[in-house]
Amino acid sequence: MATMRRKAVPYLLISPTVALIAAFLVYPIGSVAYYSLQNRNLTRPWADGFAGLENFRRMLFEDELFWHSLGFTAKWVIVEVGLQLLLGLALALIVNESFIGRALARSLVFSPWAVSGVLTTGIWILLYTPGTGVLRFLGRPEAAVLGNPDTVFPAVIVAELWRGVPFFAILLLAGLQGIPGELYEAASVDGAGRLRRFRHVTLPQLRDAIVLATLLRSVWEFNNVDLLYTLTGGGPAQVTTTLPLYVAQRAVDSKDFGYGSALTMAGFVILLFCSILYLRLSRFGAQR
Amino acid sequence: MKIRTAWAAFAVLALAAGGCGSGSGSDDGSGKTTITFWDNNGGARTPVYQELIKRFEQANPTIHVEYVGVPIASVQQKYDTAVAGGDTPDVGGVTTSYLANLVGQQALEPADDWLAKSPVNGKLAKPMLDSVRATVPDGKLYLVPNTSNMDVVWYLKDLLPTPPGTWDEFFTDADTLTKAPDQYGYTIRGGAGSIFQVLAEMYSYSGISEFFDATGKSTVNDPKNVEFLTKMASLYKKDTPEADVTNDFPKMVAQFGTGKIAMMHHNLGSYNDHVKAHGADKIGAFALPAGPSGKRTIVANPVDGFAVFKNSAHKDAAWKFVEFLVSKESNSYWNSKTGQIPANTEAQTDSWVAALPHLKTAVDTLADPGTTVVSPPYYLPQFSSITKADTEPLFQKVLLGQMKPQAFLDTLAQKLTDAQAEWKKAHGG
Numbered sequence: 001m002a003t004m005r006r007k008a009v010p011y012l013l014i015s016p017t018v019a020l021i022a023a024f025l026v027y028p029i030g031s032v033a034y035y036s037l038q039n040r041n042l043t044r045p046w047a048d049g050f051a052g053l054e055n056f057r058r059m060l061f062e063d064e065l066f067w068h069s070l071g072f073t074a075k076w077v078i079v080e081v082g083l084q085l086l087l088g089l090a091l092a093l094i095v096n097e098s099f100i101g102r103a104l105a106r107s108l109v110f111s112p113w114a115v116s117g118v119l120t121t122g123i124w125i126l127l128y129t130p131g132t133g134v135l136r137f138l139g140r141p142e143a144a145v146l147g148n149p150d151t152v153f154p155a156v157i158v159a160e161l162w163r164g165v166p167f168f169a170i171l172l173l174a175g176l177q178g179i180p181g182e183l184y185e186a187a188s189v190d191g192a193g194r195l196r197r198f199r200h201v202t203l204p205q206l207r208d209a210i211v212l213a214t215l216l217r218s219v220w221e222f223n224n225v226d227l228l229y230t231l232t233g234g235g236p237a238q239v240t241t242t243l244p245l246y247v248a249q250r251a252v253d254s255k256d257f258g259y260g261s262a263l264t265m266a267g268f269v270i271l272l273f274c275s276i277l278y279l280r281l282s283r284f285g286a287q288r
Numbered sequence: 289m290k291i292r293t294a295w296a297a298f299a300v301l302a303l304a305a306g307g308c309g310s311g312s313g314s315d316d317g318s319g320k321t322t323i324t325f326w327d328n329n330g331g332a333r334t335p336v337y338q339e340l341i342k343r344f345e346q347a348n349p350t351i352h353v354e355y356v357g358v359p360i361a362s363v364q365q366k367y368d369t370a371v372a373g374g375d376t377p378d379v380g381g382v383t384t385s386y387l388a389n390l391v392g393q394q395a396l397e398p399a400d401d402w403l404a405k406s407p408v409n410g411k412l413a414k415p416m417l418d419s420v421r422a423t424v425p426d427g428k429l430y431l432v433p434n435t436s437n438m439d440v441v442w443y444l445k446d447l448l449p450t451p452p453g454t455w456d457e458f459f460t461d462a463d464t465l466t467k468a469p470d471q472y473g474y475t476i477r478g479g480a481g482s483i484f485q486v487l488a489e490m491y492s493y494s495g496i497s498e499f500f501d502a503t504g505k506s507t508v509n510d511p512k513n514v515e516f517l518t519k520m521a522s523l524y525k526k527d528t529p530e531a532d533v534t535n536d537f538p539k540m541v542a543q544f545g546t547g548k549i550a551m552m553h554h555n556l557g558s559y560n561d562h563v564k565a566h567g568a569d570k571i572g573a574f575a576l577p578a579g580p581s582g583k584r585t586i587v588a589n590p591v592d593g594f595a596v597f598k599n600s601a602h603k604d605a606a607w608k609f610v611e612f613l614v615s616k617e618s619n620s621y622w623n624s625k626t627g628q629i630p631a632n633t634e635a636q637t638d639s640w641v642a643a644l645p646h647l648k649t650a651v652d653t654l655a656d657p658g659t660t661v662v663s664p665p666y667y668l669p670q671f672s673s674i675t676k677a678d679t680e681p682l683f684q685k686v687l688l689g690q691m692k693p694q695a696f697l698d699t700l701a702q703k704l705t706d707a708q709a710e711w712k713k714a715h716g717g
Contacts (some may be wrong), residue, residue: 042368043669045392046714130531131470131546142470144531147478148686235479236533237684252365253677255389 028250029268035261042255055262065238066263067247070270076242077221080160081214087161088168088213092282093202095169096176105172112168117226124159124231146232149239156240160227170212175209176202211282222271243267321605322352326366328381328592330357333561336625344612353607361480361536364389364672366432371395378600384423387464389669391424397596401436402607408614416591416631423666425715430595432610433631435623437555437589438512438650439488440573442562444509447550451574455493458551458577459519463552466527473527475549476520479536482683483675485553487664488587490516494581497660499704504712506704509697516579517686517693524687533687541565552621556591556650559627573646575653585660586653593631629654670707678703 039051060064095106112120125133130144145155179202187197203210225244228234234241234249241249244267251260318486327337334357337619356377358366361395364386371393372378382390390396403409416433424430441458443451447465452458458618462473477485494512501507524532529543537554544552545565553576562571578584594613596606612618629651630636641647653659663670679700685691 042393043389043673044710044714045669047710130529131548142530144529144533147531148532149690232534233479235684237679237690238681239686249677254673255368256673 010159014225032261032264032268035258036265038258038261040256040261042257043157051258055259058259059262059266064240065246066243066266068238069243070266071113071239072240073222073242073244074170076157076224077218079157080221081217083161084164084168084217085210085214087165089172089206089210091165091169092172092176093198096173100178109169110166112163113170115163117163118230120159120163121227124155124162128155147236148156149236150238152236153234156228156231159231160224163227164217165222167217169215171209172206175206179205207282211279218269218278219275222267243270305598320350320352321602322354323378323600323602323605323609324354324356325609326363326377327355327357328363328383329360329557330665333622333626340613340618340622343618343652344609347612348608351608353609355563356608364683367395368393374599375598376597378602378606379594379596381434381592382422382595383590383592384431385664386672387420387423387431387595388667389672391430391597392669395598396430397598397600397603398430399432399596399607399610400429403429403432404439406607406611408611411632411634412614413614413631413636415631416593419588419591419663420593422663423690425667431591431593432595432614433536433591433593433624434614434619435592435628435631437557437592437628438654439485439553439555439576439589440646440650441553441576442544442558442646443551443569444547444549444568445570445572448572449574452577454582455516455519455577455579462523462527462551470529470548472529472549474523474551474553475535475540475543476532476687477535477553478524478530478533478684479539479689480676480680481537482535482668483679484664486520486683487519487675488576489553491587491662492576492585495579495581495583495585495660497585497662499662499665500708504705504708506701506708508704509694509701512579514694514697517697521693523685533684536673541668556628556646558628559623559644559646571646573649575649583660584653584656584658584683585662588661588663590666591631592628665704665708668704668707668711670711671704674700674703676708 036055037051037053039047039049039054041047089108095102095109099105115123125146126132128145130142133141135141135145137144143151145151183201183205184197187201192200222242223244224242225248228240228242228245229248232240234245243263247260247263247267250256250263325337325341327334334355337355337357341355344353345351363381367380367382367386367390371390376395382396387396403412412433413436413445416436420429420433421427441451446661448461452461465473475564476482490508493516494510496507496510496512499507507513529549531543532537535543537558540552540554541558541561543549544562547566556573557570559573563675575584576586594610596610601608613622614632616632616634618637619630619632620640622646623635624638624640627647629647630638630641635641637652641651647675668674677685679696682691682696682699686693686696
């Protein structure tokens, strides 16, 4: 009896976690997987029922918008995360130096991260408003940057950069502060200049921080809904529709939950695959 | 590590799958019955409901009404979520544009038996009741009409002393009123809600009186409609702001509010916004002009009213509230504040109706025997998603010159024709 009780203790201890994971992860994911195999459209209740792989066939072979949104998502993630990494690293290096007013500079660098997503878009909507927005200082007061397919991409990239760069700056600054000073001293003694110290000490030491921040940010940018949804709604004419936005349009606006679930599963598999691949290639956490 | 990554991805998906809802009414133990009421267009008209609820609670001290103002842009989604989660309100504002969808989900309680015994029986406008009944397959009254609306073009009297009588005059006016750098003759609704307005404009121009021909084919891509859309789309950026391509209701009204736009197509519902921005004496409204045929044709607006939800535990209290809202006094108060057409026929004869020029224009147009009213297929549960999510982005392509008006209307017509055929088949037609 006592042995049994002792055996049960670990299971008892992890049971709250298991219950939470089951309730908040397994069940929702299971239900999305289930609905992806169903016809479930609120506007066509008479056609509801088992669909097999029909939703996936439609998605892969008939739906141009799926491929378009996937292509835009890739472009969005690569450009956004790439620029955020570069600018975030530059900012982290700057605020890691000692200078007067460094504390204030650090606070300013990090402050956009503290602003909520919807508020961020509110600010950028005002900045981009024709007539009263920032473009009147560029001599084109009536230009609608968010309504023009040629300018909307750079416009949303800039808005998201404003919010995303601090995230990289925070994580990379923490990484920078963890690099032992002796390494730099040793490198200096060996005759390494500023650039070589950066290349051979800073970057290798920051590798894990860079990999983690890039991965997290890529997943977030892939799933970014708030900024694009409120800033452009995926428009004009769907040029800024990412896969999650497309899911929202099909499932929520068109009420086609079966097809929306199939799209969600596609996004899920893509993210899972990319994450595993990225971590393998970067050998995250490997002992050096 | 693989597992950790998998969990990260799982977490993202789980967050995406989250939802929310709002509770239905309850008995709070004090002997008072609480019913929840969802306003389907919360915002500007919230104070109107707050006043009516205050009056209702004074007359019915045992009932407490909890008001929830739902923004019009997300109301359908909110209802769908509530129905799916079994968490609907007791009473809700519902329009015929998504009534069929809610009835299809068996979410609403028919009002026929209740109305037969009610003092408001016989006092609600018959065309509105007919319109509600025509929206659902079983012909029952799932929505008690509160108000009706009509599309009009709002204009600034300072800029346009005489409103145009025909669409040709309208296009001329839009052009002459446009002056560089930032004065525009017209504003196009290119964002959310664009398709309904385009439909109303096209049919008023073409004078076509049915949405489907005898064979069940949509008339949307009729050559006269294509002709109109080609003319209208050519105004974009020439006589309208560039930002119009993403214009939804708030943006469009805000633009008109700046005084830089001479004409704006919407409906009677935005009257208060224009009064606030310009003053009542500065604005005018005209019914959508006639096309080359000279025939006055208007597309019927959805009827807006109240529905009691099947899930309600307090249906009697809910009906009492609905009855109060559509009674002469409340209905008159509500419509006088919002500037729309009352459903209660006694309220329609109130002096304020004739005193509001835009409303008189609407009532006169609707009452004119020469006016043809085209009814959109609100009974198709897909009508709303076809005219919003499916085709709004395509209309933006038309404005941006990426899609020809003919191709756009062919696509829209095909979707409507298919939906009509499928609906007929599903309902044994």
